[in-house]
Amino acid sequence: MLVVMQTSATEAQIEAVCGRIAALGLRPHPMPGAQRTAIGITGNRSAVEPAALEEMPGVAEVLVVTKPYKLVSRDLKPDTTVLRFPHAPASIGGAALAIMAGPCAIESHEQAFAAAEAVRAAGAQFFRGGAFKPRTSPYSFQGMAEEALKIMAEVRQRTGLLIVTEAVDERSLELVADYADLIQIGARNMQNFSLLKRAGQAAKPVLLKRGLSATLDEFLMAAEYVMSEGNYQVVLCERGIRTFADHTRNTLDLSIVPAVQRLSHLPIIVDPSHGTGKRNKVTPMARAAVACGADGLIIEVHPRPEEALSDGMQSLYPEQFAALMQDVRRIAPILGREVPAPLVPAAATHAGATR
Ligand code: PEP
Ligand code: MN
Numbered sequence: 001m002l003v004v005m006q007t008s009a010t011e012a013q014i015e016a017v018c019g020r021i022a023a024l025g026l027r028p029h030p031m032p033g034a035q036r037t038a039i040g041i042t043g044n045r046s047a048v049e050p051a052a053l054e055e056m057p058g059v060a061e062v063l064v065v066t067k068p069y070k071l072v073s074r075d076l077k078p079d080t081t082v083l084r085f086p087h088a089p090a091s092i093g094g095a096a097l098a099i100m101a102g103p104c105a106i107e108s109h110e111q112a113f114a115a116a117e118a119v120r121a122a123g124a125q126f127f128r129g130g131a132f133k134p135r136t137s138p139y140s141f142q143g144m145a146e147e148a149l150k151i152m153a154e155v156r157q158r159t160g161l162l163i164v165t166e167a168v169d170e171r172s173l174e175l176v177a178d179y180a181d182l183i184q185i186g187a188r189n190m191q192n193f194s195l196l197k198r199a200g201q202a203a204k205p206v207l208l209k210r211g212l213s214a215t216l217d218e219f220l221m222a223a224e225y226v227m228s229e230g231n232y233q234v235v236l237c238e239r240g241i242r243t244f245a246d247h248t249r250n251t252l253d254l255s256i257v258p259a260v261q262r263l264s265h266l267p268i269i270v271d272p273s274h275g276t277g278k279r280n281k282v283t284p285m286a287r288a289a290v291a292c293g294a295d296g297l298i299i300e301v302h303p304r305p306e307e308a309l310s311d312g313m314q315s316l317y318p319e320q321f322a323a324l325m326q327d328v329r330r331i332a333p334i335l336g337r338e339v340p341a342p343l344v345p346a347a348a349t350h351a352g353a354t355r
Pocket of ligand 1: 186
């Protein structure tokens with residue numbers, strides 16, 4: 001069920017409708033949009049009686065939602081969600097493309113800063129890097145944990161880049177939420193529902209990667225889990241799925257970008273690094289992702305990929321990333337998008353981590 005408020009509805013009228021929904025033992029999710037506010041309702045086991053809300057002042061209409069997801073749907077919010085970040089010019093979902101880049105994993109202070117400086121100069125606004133690494137083998141490098149988060153916080157302070165890093169379980173989520181600007185939930189955890197709920201209670205936005213075999217509906221339902229807990233700041237990420245094709249590590253399913261955009265107001269970015277697993281395919285697929293309308297890119301870049309402790313085969317050299325950004329700058333205007341100018345470290349004022 002979804003309550004659409006009149007364009008002229010006042011804050012007090014919206015609050016009154018939310019209060020009535022809560023009094024029915026349900027949870028209201030007010031979503032202000034460009035034209036009007038709509039209020040999603042969750043917590044109902046069966047259909048809500050519309051008459052209880054229909055006649056309230058400021059209500060335009062009460063709609064029954066037939067899709068399994070409600071809060072992620074464009075029915076609730078016709079305009080695309082734009083994520084903004086305190087004290088930083090970056091955004092996700094607006095005209096500016098969100099460019100995230102950095103190594104698969106933080107390996108050392110020196111490696112992190114070399115990568116960060118390169119991606120900042122080329123035009124990224126977000127620095128990615130794993131602190132907790134979910135690896136296929138338990139004997140592979142597992143990440144530097146909180147030490148990596150501290151290095152990333154220093155990167156933010158010195159460069160102005162916002163920090164994206166993955167939480168692999170509920171315990172790491174607490175730490176990641178303290179340090180990161182965007183909490184990444186990895187592909188292997190896309191259906192870890194208790195983790196999704198915890199992410200839904202976090203005070204930071206969430207980057208949700210598509211599971212290796214997730215359908216569009218399963219992907220959207222995972223985002224619905226996060227939103228149902230009250231965190232509406234969710235970015236989706238296509239990162240490749242398992243298919244019979246073996247010329248790439250995964251098959252990057254770019255068609256999910258327009259498919260998501262048709263159904264959901266949430267922004268969607270593309271990860272051509274994990275999506276292809278091969279350095280020589282990252283740039284072409286990154287260009288294609290921008291061309292098909294993605295809201296941004298997340299790309300693995302390492303100062304010395306041949307020495308990387310994880311995912312070196314798919315990591316771009318800094319100069320390859322810089323060249324890709326030149327291409328992105330030329331493709332973006334065709335889609336009505338732009339790439340912001342590189343951040344100037346001296347002007348970076350972001351206050352940094354809470355720790
Ligand atoms: C990553 O971004 O480093 C990562 C592990 O991604 P995914 O969860 O998509 O495999
Ligand atoms: Mn990786």
